[in-house]
Amino acid sequence: MNTLLRALLPIGLLALTTLAWAHSPIMGIGGVFGGMLHALLIPEHGLSLLGIALGLERPAASRSGMLIFVAALVAGLAVTAFIAEPALAADILLAATGILGLLIAAAWVPPVVAWPLAAIAGVAFALDSRPEVTATDEIIRMLIGTGIGAAIALAIVAVGSTFLRGNAARIVLRVLGSWVAAIAILDLSLRIATRLATGS
C-alpha cells in the first residue's frame, strides 16, 4: 500500500501544481536561486523532468541516460548564455517528453531510443531556460542555478521512481506515462494552434 501511495504521489503533486511565470518564477529572486526556481516551477520543465526520470527508471537505461541528459543540459546551458532563446525549444522539449511518455506507457524504453531523447530533452530544456535579464553575470548565475535545480529535481524523481516495484507500481508507472504523453501532445498542439492563429 505504501508503495502504491508513493507511486500516486507524483499524480497528486502534478494535480496540485499551478502555473508559473515563464521567465521570472518569483519576482525579486534572481541569481542561482532564481535559476533553480526557474527549473522547478515552469510546468513544461517539470513535466519533462517527470517524463525523463520515469522513462530512464529502468536499470538498462537509467545511469547512462541520466548522464546523457545532464551532459546535454550543461552543454545547452553553456550555449544558452550566449544566444537568444530559440522559438521552438519548448516545442522540441514537449515532443521529446511526449515520445518518452508513450514509451513508458508501452513499457518499452530501449536505450537506443531513450538516450537520444534524453540528449534532445537536455539541450531543449537548457535552450528554453534563458532568463529574461540583460546582465551577463546574472544570466550565467541563473543558468547555473537552472542546471543545479534540474539535476536535483531529476535525481529526486529518479530516486522516487526506484520505489516503483511490483505489479501495482508498474501499472501506475504506465498510467503516469500515458498522462505525461497526453499532456505533452495536447500542450504541443495548443501551442502550435495558438502560433498559427496569432501568426507569431
Next chain:
Amino acid sequence: MTSGAAFFDCRRTISRSLCSLLPVAAALITSSPAFAHSENGAAIDFAGGFTHPIFGPDHVIAMVAVGLWGAFLGMPAIWLLPVVFPLVMAIAGALGVLGVPLPGVEFGIALSAIALGGMVAFAARPPLWIAAVLVGAFAIFHGHAHGTELPVGADAIAYSMGFVIATGMLHVSGIAFGALSRWPAGRVAVRTAGAVIAIIGFAYLVRVI
C-alpha cells in the same frame, strides 16, 4: 499541539516517506497561479481544463463506461483501457485543435456510450485487443470533439494537465464503481449502470439524428 509536535506525531502514524513529502505538497498548494503563456488575455487555467470534460455529460458517461468495462474485464484491461483512452484522445484532440476535420463526431460519441454501456450491460468479454481497439476508436471522437472546443490561446500546459487528469479521474471513478462487480449484488449494479449509460447514449443518438 504545536505544528512541530503534529509533524512528529504524523511521522509516527503515517508512512515516514509520505510524511516527509507533506511540506512539499503544502508549498505547492499555497503557491499562487500565474499565466505564463496567455495570449490576448484569453488564458484558461488548470481549473478550466479540469472542468472541461466533467461538464460534458456525453463525455462523462463514456469515460466512466471505459473504467466500468475495464474493471468488469479485470486484469489487464482494468488499466490498459484507461491508458489507451487518454493517449488516443490526446492525439485526436491535437488533430481537432489543429483544425483537421473528422466527420460524424457527435454520432461517434453517442455510439460510444451505447457500445461501451452495452458491453458492460451484457457482460461482454471480447479479447483484450478488440476491447482496446474499440475504446481507442471511440476515444478518437471524444478527443476530436474536445480538441475543436479547446480555446486557442489557453494556457496550454495547465489546461492540458487539468484536462488529462480529469479524464483519468473519470476513468478511476468508473473503475471504483466497477470493482463492485466482485460481489453478486454489485455485479447487478454495475450491469445496470452499463444499461443506463447505453440508454443515455441512445437518447443522445436520437438527438443527433
